[in-house]
Amino acid sequence: MKITGAQALIKSLEMAGVEVxxxxxxxxxxxxxxxxxxxxxxxxxxxxxxxxGHMAEGYAHVTGKPGVAMVTSGPAATxxxxxxCDAYMxxxxxxxxxxxxxxxxxxxxxxxECDTVGITRSVTKHNELVMSxxxxxxxxxxxxxxxxxxxxxxxxxxxxxxxxxxxMEWYWPDSVDLPGYRPNTKxxxxxxxxxxxxxxxxxxxxxxxxxxxxxxxxxxxLRELAELVNVNVVTTLMARGAFPxxxxxxxxxxxxxxxxxxxxxxxxxxxxxxxxxxxxxxITGKVPTFAPEAKIIHxxxxxxxxxxxxxxxxxxxxxxxxxxxxIIREIRALLHxxxxxxxxxxxxxxxxxxxxxxxxxxxxxxxxxxLKPQYCLEVLRDSCPSDTILVSxxxxxQMWCSQxxxxxxxxxxxxxGGLGTMGFAVPAAIGAKVGxxxxxxxxxxGDGCFQMTAQELVTAAVERIPVKIGILNNxxxxxxxxxxxxxxxxxxxxxxxxxxxxxxxxxxxxMGCVGIRVDSPEEVQPAIDKANxxxxxxxxxxxxxxxxxxxxxxxxxxxxxxxxxxxxxxxALRTRGA
Amino acid sequence: xxxxxxxxxxxxxxLVENRSGxxxxxxxxxxxxxxxxxxxxxxxxxxxxxxxITIVADVDSSPLEQITKQLFKLIDVVKISELDPxxxxxxxxxxxxxxxxxxxxxxxxxxxxxxEGKILAVGPDAITVSLDGNPDKLDDFEELxxxxxxxxxxxxxxxxxxxxxxxxxxxxxxxxxx
Numbered sequence: 084m085k086i087t088g089a090q091a092l093i094k095s096l097e098m099a100g101v102e103v104x105x106x107x108x109x110x111x112x113x114x115x116x117x118x119x120x121x122x123x124x125x126x127x128x129x130x131x132x133x134x135x136g137h138m139a140e141g142y143a144h145v146t147g148k149p150g151v152a153m154v155t156s157g158p159a160a161t162x163x164x165x166x167x168c169d170a171y172m173x174x175x176x177x178x179x180x181x182x183x184x185x186x187x188x189x190x191x192x193x194x195x196e197c198d199t200v201g202i203t204r205s206v207t208k209h210n211e212l213v214m215s216x217x218x219x220x221x222x223x224x225x226x227x228x229x230x231x232x233x234x235x236x237x238x239x240x241x242x243x244x245x246x247x248x249x250x251m252e253w254y255w256p257d258s259v260d261l262p263g264y265r266p267n268t269k270x271x272x273x274x275x276x277x278x279x280x281x282x283x284x285x286x287x288x289x290x291x292x293x294x295x296x297x298x299x300x301x302x303x304x305l306r307e308l309a310e311l312v313n314v315n316v317v318t319t320l321m322a323r324g325a326f327p328x329x330x331x332x333x334x335x336x337x338x339x340x341x342x343x344x345x346x347x348x349x350x351x352x353x354x355x356x357x358x359x360x361x362x363x364x365x366i367t368g369k370v371p372t373f374a375p376e377a378k379i380i381h382x383x384x385x386x387x388x389x390x391x392x393x394x395x396x397x398x399x400x401x402x403x404x405x406x407x408x409x410i411i412r413e414i415r416a417l418l419h420x421x422x423x424x425x426x427x428x429x430x431x432x433x434x435x436x437x438x439x440x441x442x443x444x445x446x447x448x449x450x451x452x453x454l455k456p457q458y459c460l461e462v463l464r465d466s467c468p469s470d471t472i473l474v475s476x477x478x479x480x481q482m483w484c485s486q487x488x489x490x491x492x493x494x495x496x497x498x499x500g501g502l503g504t505m506g507f508a509v510p511a512a513i514g515a516k517v518g519x520x521x522x523x524x525x526x527x528x529g530d531g532c533f534q535m536t537a538q539e540l541v542t543a544a545v546e547r548i549p550v551k552i553g554i555l556n557n558x559x560x561x562x563x564x565x566x567x568x569x570x571x572x573x574x575x576x577x578x579x580x581x582x583x584x585x586x587x588x589x590x591x592x593x594m595g596c597v598g599i600r601v602d603s604p605e606e607v608q609p610a611i612d613k614a615n616x617x618x619x620x621x622x623x624x625x626x627x628x629x630x631x632x633x634x635x636x637x638x639x640x641x642x643x644x645x646x647x648x649x650x651x652x653x654x655a656l657r658t659r660g661a
Numbered sequence: 662x663x664x665x666x667x668x669x670x671x672x673x674x675x676l677v678e679n680r681s682g683x684x685x686x687x688x689x690x691x692x693x694x695x696x697x698x699x700x701x702x703x704x705x706x707x708x709x710x711x712x713x714i715t716i717v718a719d720v721d722s723s724p725l726e727q728i729t730k731q732l733f734k735l736i737d738v739v740k741i742s743e744l745d746p747x748x749x750x751x752x753x754x755x756x757x758x759x760x761x762x763x764x765x766x767x768x769x770x771x772x773x774x775x776x777e778g779k780i781l782a783v784g785p786d787a788i789t790v791s792l793d794g795n796p797d798k799l800d801d802f803e804e805l806x807x808x809x810x811x812x813x814x815x816x817x818x819x820x821x822x823x824x825x826x827x828x829x830x831x832x833x834x835x836x837x838x839x
Binding site: 200201204205208209212229261262263264385386387389390391 | 677678681682685686689693710726727730731733734735736737738739
């Protein structure tokens, strides 16, 4: 059957199981948009290509399926660079299709030409320029295979216009042939045995669970392991939801803005059971002083993570789910054979002591004072079902979300962890809602972040995607303000945005959303209730919050986790105690 | 400058799929970490589907390990071996035009013959020679020719293979990446 490259592209996407894609047409990709009219694939027309990329990410985060974005050449492709890099850093499966100028025009500085594969080489797991329509099905099949297997990531396929217009004989390959790509999913049996022994022998073990748990769909296995050996679990920013916060063994988030117990548990541990985490600098603080007494078991599907930051005592390359299940089997066998587990009771009582002494806390606002952002989050958390999907941008509000929300289900937390992309929340929330229309989706954004990608709410309004956006509006680039206050002697440089401009309520209304403004604590609950009742259009709630509020605890950048700064009240207590 | 092996020179032999863009992918992994590729040779291998890239890089062992692992992650990279110079055969080709005025031509020709090089062209006061061999030999020759005056010089990147029946000494880096 002879069909055009454009038809082959859309047919290939259908064959790859694509149900939804996010995009915006233009010159070179035009031919592909014609067969799309006859396709089963739902296309969501975005207002900016960056939005398409983040929507694809949000969709992938909550469904586990690859998100797909399709845009044209040149500026559209360059607008996709940020989401691609974001997806690459956070290992999000994504396939991007970009138009390209016709093959004969490549390299001539043609209109809307850019070297897309060159530009995106270092921000994709793989990319490919298609030079013949005959290659399209194979390359699309490979793209989805690469994006979703091993350590997931974004793959870009660049398709010149004439390739879309030429005809080809349709086929769909039944397998992929990539001699250089064979991800190792099964851990080394000897290493697994060693890991099991070390876990049983350790007196101060901590499970350091990262985003890889979610990518490997290993949340159940993680829970089984933790309960089997009664070991506490820290969940990194990328792993929130991978282990229920309500579980007695949950310690919450470690890292620069992690809670005292999670940070200190890692510091004082004698064994970090590292599962799908990568010793990010936001977790380790100053590396030479990080968890100095801990042995390291490092399970990761990416061999390049082994020893990248911290040399593991037991490296295990493999799929988190498979490896955890193997470790559980091995531990059971050891216990069955009469092996006993070391006594961890002293350790666990130390942990509960810290938890009692240094809980997350903030000063509630006195009557008449400005609204506290943490309070807004607590009310929101308590007003939403526990499987609500929470999406955030990047900055103070992101940290407060991770700290104050109670994540009890996997795939209910969507954020930009590695790249820290301001403007992520609005489009990612839209993608998440498209992927899980059955769930309530709230995005918490900063006023700085919101102004970067808010126009996608037009997309949401027009496409009837009822997301809710809560802006923690402190009129500042809050995290930068916090650093300037703490580390630059309160010399505030270019961080004040504006108290009254834009008018977020009017802006929301202009975009077809409902806008609500909240100035005082009493208005928080009614506003959230009202927002939760609206299901036919997006809602934006402008929470006017206290700009002086800072995120605590905090480990200043480049310092040791031992130098964690607590909220002022606790810090005073601790200093007095010491 | 001598081309001999500094202590932190490492030789990587990288088998890649023979297609466009692969060299750029490989090179950019070094470039983005600020490491210089000292010498590079690329050509098709025994299997026409694959090319072999021989990279000599000026990197300490620990960043090299990370670069090697990152190279492995490239979809087009099929195999990587780090070759130990002591157990590998290395070859390079040198082309040079050297000043050889009639009164000194005899000396230059004699040296070329000692090194088993070839004289490719002779002009009134210069000759062009070619010489292949292991990089140390080429270094020595280049050094000697410098005394006569090198007009132009071009060396290829080195190519290398493990010596036969010494497989055990080839540190094939294990674990194909995701």
